[in-house]
Amino acid sequence: MSAAPPLLAVxxxxxxxxxxxAVRGVSFSLRAGEILALIxxxxxxxxxxxDMLNGQNKPDTGHVRLLGEETTGKRPRDIWRMGVGRTFQIxxxxxxxxxxxxxxxxxxxxxxxxxxxxxxxxxxxxxEAGRLLELVGMSGYADRPCGELAYGDLxxxxxxxxxxxQPKLLLMDEPTAGMAPRERVELMRLTAQIAREKSIGVLxxxxxxxxxxxxxxxxxxxxxxxxxxxxSPAEVRGNxxxxxxxxGEGLLYEAGHREGASI
Amino acid sequence: MAxxxxxxxxxxxxxxxxxxxxxxxxxxxxxTRIVNFAHGAFYMIGAYIAFTLxxxxxxxxxxxxxxxxxxxxxxLIGVLVEMVLLRRIYHAPELFQLLGTFGLTLMVEDLVVLxxxxxxxxxxxxxGFKGAVDxxxxxxxxxxxxxxxLGPVVLGILWLLFQRTRWGVLxxxxxxxxxxxxxxxxxxxxxxxxxxxxxxxLAALGGALQIPRDAVHHAMDLRIIxxxxxxxxxxxxxxxxxxxxxxxxxxxxxxxxxxxxxxxSIILVFLVMAVVxxxxxxxxxxxxEAPARKTPGLTVNPWRxxxxxxxxxxxxxxxxAATLPLFAGNYAxxxxxxxxxxxxxxxxxxxxxxxxxLASFGHAAYFGLGAYGVAFLAKMAGLPMIVxxxxxxxxxxxxxxxxxxxxVQLSGVYFAMLTLAFAxxxxxxxxxxxxxxGGDNGILSIWPEKWAASPSHFYWLALGVAALVTIALxxxxxxxxxxxxxATRDSVLRSEAVGINAKRIQWTAFVIAGTTAGIGGALFxxxxxxxxPDNLGISLSVDALVMVLLxxxxxxxxxxIGAIVYKALNIWLVSQTDLSKxxxxxxIVLIVVVFPKGIVGMLELLAQRRxxxxxxxxxxxxxxxxxxx
Numbered sequence: 001m002s003a004a005p006p007l008l009a010v011x012x013x014x015x016x017x018x019x020x021x022a023v024r025g026v027s028f029s030l031r032a033g034e035i036l037a038l039i040x041x042x043x044x045x046x047x048x049x050x051d052m053l054n055g056q057n058k059p060d061t062g063h064v065r066l067l068g069e070e071t072t073g074k075r076p077r078d079i080w081r082m083g084v085g086r087t088f089q090i091x092x093x094x095x096x097x098x099x100x101x102x103x104x105x106x107x108x109x110x111x112x113x114x115x116x117x118x119x120x121x122x123x124x125x126x127x128e129a130g131r132l133l134e135l136v137g138m139s140g141y142a143d144r145p146c147g148e149l150a151y152g153d154l155x156x157x158x159x160x161x162x163x164x165x166q167p168k169l170l171l172m173d174e175p176t177a178g179m180a181p182r183e184r185v186e187l188m189r190l191t192a193q194i195a196r197e198k199s200i201g202v203l204x205x206x207x208x209x210x211x212x213x214x215x216x217x218x219x220x221x222x223x224x225x226x227x228x229x230x231x232s233p234a235e236v237r238g239n240x241x242x243x244x245x246x247x248g249e250g251l252l253y254e255a256g257h258r259e260g261a262s263i
Numbered sequence: 264m265a266x267x268x269x270x271x272x273x274x275x276x277x278x279x280x281x282x283x284x285x286x287x288x289x290x291x292x293x294x295t296r297i298v299n300f301a302h303g304a305f306y307m308i309g310a311y312i313a314f315t316l317x318x319x320x321x322x323x324x325x326x327x328x329x330x331x332x333x334x335x336x337x338x339l340i341g342v343l344v345e346m347v348l349l350r351r352i353y354h355a356p357e358l359f360q361l362l363g364t365f366g367l368t369l370m371v372e373d374l375v376v377l378x379x380x381x382x383x384x385x386x387x388x389x390x391g392f393k394g395a396v397d398x399x400x401x402x403x404x405x406x407x408x409x410x411x412x413l414g415p416v417v418l419g420i421l422w423l424l425f426q427r428t429r430w431g432v433l434x435x436x437x438x439x440x441x442x443x444x445x446x447x448x449x450x451x452x453x454x455x456x457x458x459x460x461x462x463x464x465l466a467a468l469g470g471a472l473q474i475p476r477d478a479v480h481h482a483m484d485l486r487i488i489x490x491x492x493x494x495x496x497x498x499x500x501x502x503x504x505x506x507x508x509x510x511x512x513x514x515x516x517x518x519x520x521x522x523x524x525x526x527x528s529i530i531l532v533f534l535v536m537a538v539v540x541x542x543x544x545x546x547x548x549x550x551x552e553a554p555a556r557k558t559p560g561l562t563v564n565p566w567r568x569x570x571x572x573x574x575x576x577x578x579x580x581x582x583x584a585a586t587l588p589l590f591a592g593n594y595a596x597x598x599x600x601x602x603x604x605x606x607x608x609x610x611x612x613x614x615x616x617x618x619x620x621l622a623s624f625g626h627a628a629y630f631g632l633g634a635y636g637v638a639f640l641a642k643m644a645g646l647p648m649i650v651x652x653x654x655x656x657x658x659x660x661x662x663x664x665x666x667x668x669x670x671v672q673l674s675g676v677y678f679a680m681l682t683l684a685f686a687x688x689x690x691x692x693x694x695x696x697x698x699x700x701g702g703d704n705g706i707l708s709i710w711p712e713k714w715a716a717s718p719s720h721f722y723w724l725a726l727g728v729a730a731l732v733t734i735a736l737x738x739x740x741x742x743x744x745x746x747x748x749x750a751t752r753d754s755v756l757r758s759e760a761v762g763i764n765a766k767r768i769q770w771t772a773f774v775i776a777g778t779t780a781g782i783g784g785a786l787f788x789x790x791x792x793x794x795x796p797d798n799l800g801i802s803l804s805v806d807a808l809v810m811v812l813l814x815x816x817x818x819x820x821x822x823x824i825g826a827i828v829y830k831a832l833n834i835w836l837v838s839q840t841d842l843s844k845x846x847x848x849x850x851i852v853l854i855v856v857v858f859p860k861g862i863v864g865m866l867e868l869l870a871q872r873r874x875x876x877x878x879x880x881x882x883x884x885x886x887x888x889x890x891x892x
Contacts, residue, residue, distance in 0.1 A: 076759045077759050077763065080761060088757075088760075092754045092756045096566075096749065096817075097565060097746075097750070101746060105747065108743040108746055109761050114747045114763060114768065116742055119743050120742070121745060121746045122567075122741060143565075145565045165761070
């Protein structure tokens with residue numbers, strides 16, 4: 001069992017800009033089907049860390065491996081081809097295309113049909129696109145232009161697009177940013193359900209602590225570029241260092257803590 | 264050795280005007296985000312007005328005062344243009360801004376001829392700088408020395424203006440984040456107007472200072488604008504230092520290029536630009552732009568393939584078009600063939616522009632290369648017509664493959680500038696390389712063979728090819744490749760994140776569009792029986808843009824309709840008036856300002872409204888999203 005490499009293994013990731021160490025020696029790993037939250041205050045290095053995982057940024061030193069295979073320094077599109085789906089903090093979709101066409105583009109790419117000039121794209125993987133949209137509860141919107149969608153629906157569409165290459169790992173950068181509270185809970189519940197069913201590993205960054213504590217199996221905490229805590233939601237919640245970062249050192253937190261614990 | 268030094272100094276002197284114009288363009292772009300295509304036109308008006316003033320008023324005061332007053336007068340014209348035209352299109356997609364200011368350029372070209380006549384005007388020498396300085400036996404005009412000193416002086420003044428004045432601080436702030444500057448309570452309207460005035464002043468001053476060196480003529484606008492585009496691409500759009508360094512670099516390359524490749528000196532500049540683009544796509548002193556939030560188009564209207572009824576209608580239209588030889592005379596058939604050829608040309612650009620979101624301002628290069636391809640094969644190799652028609656477009660294909668590779672490294676206005684510069688380079692080669700292309704005299708007597716020689720047969724050939732090309736490109740739009748291309752247009756970030764190599768897709772689209780344009784050019788060579796450098800000139804590139812725009816950029820079939828309407832109008836117009844550029848330019852400006860959706864776009868909108876009015880209450884669902892305007 002232990003011989004098999006973990007789904008995602010991050011080792012000693014380091015990145016600095018000029019004299020500023022944005023990320024310093026961060027290591028962690030992620031199992032298939034596990035939901036891992038990456039949290040930390042503003043400027044902790046979450047985004048830098050995230051960008052080094054999805055290929056948008058190259059680390060100075062350190063390694064990222066997916067099932068034992070090196071992804072460090074690869075381009076985003078190559079990392080996607082290795083089975084990593086992703087969603088953006090600010091949604092990125094194809095605004096003039098319909099919801100179904102958005103998913104179809106990802107399926108066309110996955111099926112390596114990108115340079116097919118003769119086929120009829122509206123019929124390519126239509127069934128599969130429909131299934132993915134159904135999975136995220138967007139079936140009713142399939143023919144709507146994407147530019148008309150409400151923000152919450154765009155987030156769900158992004159999830160469907162991210163699932164199109166049957167990923168082993170999902171990277172979600174602040175998946176619920178800009179959403180109404182109820183939509184947040186729904187989206188994360190949906191993500192968690194899909195991840196467990198399909199045994200997909202999920203790594204997400206998030207500012208909303210309710211979302212984090214409710215859905216994450218495990219949490220890692222970054223502060224000033226270093227990893228300061230790692231563990232189950234309960235462990236992280238009880239960690240005095242984390243408490244100090246988030247709330248300062250005082251009695252206020254105790255009240256919040258008891259309240260939270262009683263749920 | 265002295266000769267090389269003199270050559271170097273001549274280059275430096277040429278750089279002065281180039282720097283003035285380029286820095287003006289850069290300043291305007293930095294704040295308003297508009298690439299002012301009309302900048303060359305302002306340069307030209309500056310030269311003309313300065314010519315008139317310096318002829319009228321004698322003496323040193325008359326000359327220098329005339330130059331300054333000319334620049335100020337043109338700046339005033341610039342203010343008027345900014346307030347009347349540009350304020351209406353600041354929020355339009357950049358393509359419309361480029362086209363609007365281009366329309367202005369066309370109008371100015373005819374106006375200038377109307378006022379000052381078509382002949383070259385040779386201006387006065389500058390008082391105090393009439394002689395030449397002897398340098399080891401070589402002569403350097405003393406006016407050149409004055410220009411060499413002027414460049415750094417203007418650079419210094421601009422530096423002081425931007426670093427030491429309140430206005431300069433505002434401009435620098437607006438260049439970084441104009442929304443934030445507006446939010447801080449700065450009157451953006453007047454900031455934009457004043458910036459535009461300063462930019463135009465610099466361009467006009469550049470033009471006015473040229474009169475002692477060069478004759479004033481009505482084509483100087485396009486020549487300078489292409490060089491300026493090359494300068495800002497190399498130096499980095501928005502950087503004044505970049506404009507200075509690149510202006511010197513380009514001028515020196517021109518000065519020494521003539522010694523190395525006397526016939527095709529422009530190649531050297533092109534090579535340097537290519538290297539810069541590969542190493543630093545945003546220019547030597549420019550900053551890589553953050554992925555700009557794309558202006559959505561005018562409407563968000565998903566495309567769909569034709570229904571079977573619509574297919575039948577299209578077929579019926581084709582059949583009707585095919586009956587033309589039964590009742591029309593030879594002239595009408597020749598016009599019909601020309602329209603069919605322009606349909607091919609327009610749909611090829613439409614594919615690149617509407618589907619790929621890549622507005623090429625030099626598409627005629629590939630049309631013309633196809634025509635030259637046929638000419639070479641038919642005249643030099645003596646191949647039969649059918650072989651020429653099949654192989655000729657390959658020259659367009661090769662041109663598109665080479666230039667397209669560099670062009671797709673950039674996007675938006677950079678892409679437009681670069682494609683324009685490439686087209687101009689191809690034009691210069693065709694014009695200058697007389698031994699191969701015949702230069703201005705072109706290549707003559709390329710006549711079709713017997714089976715296609717009669718006007719009716721040629722018409723059917725052109726119509727058939729146009730139909731095939733249109734159908735093939737439509738299939739491509741709705742193919743997986745077409746989807747991928749639209750995906751890269753909508754969001755490069757998302758396309759990369761789903762495994763799409765955006766640049767490869769766009770490059771492929773560029774080659775497809777170039778080859779298709781080449782097919783049109785090949786037929787055109789046989790229609791006219793000759794090939795000239797004009798077949799790849801800028802005005803032809805603009806024709807293509809207007810055809811697509813007129814039909815509707817955001818529609819699938821806009822190219823076809825636009826080509827038919829525009830070409831028919833154009834042929835009629837040229838037969839009616841000598842001022843076709845003035846009318847055409849005014850027409851472009853009008854489309855951009857009041858009619859931006861084009862013919863097909865308007866028809867679709869009307870159809871949509873009709874559909875919407877039938878089931879009341881559902882109108883919210885299908886409401887098109889208007890642009891920010």
